[in-house]
């Protein structure tokens with residue numbers, strides 16, 4: 001492969017193979033043909049040897065990419081057999097317990113995929129597992145980007161692309177989950193309908209429009225189908241391509257280390273090393289999902305039965321990524337206001353509005369941070385999370401809120417499994433929603449500062465070796481080993497810039513300066529994020545020389 005890459009580049013420099021003595025091979029002729037029409041030589045020359053830094057956490061984006069491809073592949077297969085129709089039929093199929101039961105064609109075809117289509121159940125299960133892994137991969141990938149500050153200039157737009165992808169993936173999951181029209185998926189759609197109905201003034205109109213009449217109507221499956229298999233995946237495909245082009249264009253960030261700076265990258269060439277690794281990893285992800293899909297049941301729709309609006313399954317749960325929105329609604333007190341013959345359902349409307357706000361907070365974060373720091377420089381070297389304690393604390397607080405709400409969304413399951421009262425769990429979650437994120441923030445920030453302090457000690461006093469020496473006068477001391485230059489660099493390369501300040505309120509002539517509210521807010525946020533209690537000062541050169549007793 002390496003030779004092939006060189007041949008391509010080599011040919012590009014020579015120009016045409018006709019200038020050489022030996023006749024061109026078939027492959028070269030094909031490449032020349034393609035170059036004449038598509039300009040592939042210059043494209044390959046510019047990009048194929050591009051260096052990619054390597055780190056295990058950079059595989060998270062790849063997991064998203066591969067599970068997305070697997071979703072498309074398996075989704076196409078399901079589309080061949082799935083019938084997106086709300087028309088009613090009487091079931092006479094392989095699955096005996098449901099014989100003679102009235103159901104929609106959508107549900108009947110899902111049973112058909114599961115019991116009669118060759119490989120149907122396997123593909124359905126791979127599709128569902130891939131959806132779970134896809135969104136989980138995105139969340140963890142996003143957290144990697146967040147905690148390392150990889151969203152800073154010039155990658156803010158790519159952060160937004162990714163964020164949109166996360167939002168669309170959640171919607172795609174919701175519409176997919178609703179397609180089989182079993183009791184569980186119908187309960188999920190009912191939940192969505194309840195949320196829509198709570199929107200003041202227009203809610204009932206939107207619901208009627210969406211369902212083609214009063215819930216459940218007959219149109220929802222046939223409407224969700226094109227949205228699920230075409231519209232949303234189509235937009236997502238476009239966004240994923242744009243996302244990857246931007247990763248390529250900006251070049252990937254890298255963790256701090258010797259030889260790496262804002263301009264130089266240390267890593268593997270895109271072709272052949274990175275491509276070979278990426279190809280192998282794709283098959284690994286596919287293989288693992290196929291094994292899980294083959295052995296672990298997921299969404300056994302035949303066990304739930306067809307959807308009927310007057311029934312609900314016990315322990316009805318959405319997929320994990322929607323559990324937190326369910327939690328928001330379950331723990332909210334059932335407040336409502338009745339006036340002039342209308343009801344404002346605050347118990348649903350408030351949590352329903354919090355959901356987009358919760359997502360919005362993630363989307364706008366990079367822009368808020370840039371506004372606070374006023375930093376206009378590009379950043380290609382990643383932060384170590386401990387060196388940005390407030391950001392790290394905010395990320396952990398966000399995650400903790402997410403998990404608390406997930407418990408709220410599964411309050412019935414937690415209650416039955418742990419033999420607890422559902423009311424106690426609901427109250428636990430109601431209090432935790434306010435308390436846990438604050439605690440998580442404070443604890444994380446302290447841990448970060450502790451780690452910074454340890455870094456400082458390591459730089460000044462070296463690494464603890466665990467070797468205890470007995471000195472002639474009877475004292476025991478632990479031998480400390482000085483760090484290598486590489487480690488010293490990693491532990492001290494970060495910046496500790498002073499936070500933004502408003503400056504003197506009066507100029508040299510004693511005239512009061514006009515200070516806007518925005519400037520005041522910015523200054524106090526900057527103090528909170530980068531002020532003295534957010535970092536342990538790095539050792540100065542003098543301290544280092546004095547303590548390590550060496551000349552540098």
Ligand code: HEM
Pocket residue numbers: 068071072074075076078079082110113124127128131134169172173175176177178179180228229230233236298299
């Ligand atoms: C891009 C992200 C996607 C996600 C997150 C996703 C998620 C899901 C989920 C959770 C289900 C329910 C599966 C079950 O029955 O247990 C589903 C069903 C389905 N999906 Fe997707 N899907 C995605 C993309 C696609 C694509 C690209 C296609 C088609 C090209 C597709 C076609 C289908 C079909 C036909 C069904 C109904 C069949 C069935 O449930 O057995 N999906 N999807």
Ligand code: HEM
Pocket residue numbers: 057058059060061062064065066068138139141142145150151155158159160161162163164165166240243247251252253254
């Ligand atoms: C379909 C979903 C997604 C796919 C396929 C995807 C794919 C990738 C890949 C392959 C990379 C390079 C390798 C890596 O850093 O892991 C990457 C980088 C990046 N992604 Fe994503 N991603 C997705 C979702 C997201 C989300 C949800 C966010 C954030 C909200 C995000 C933000 C970024 C950023 C800022 C980079 C550049 C990071 C850097 O250079 O260090 N991505 N993405």
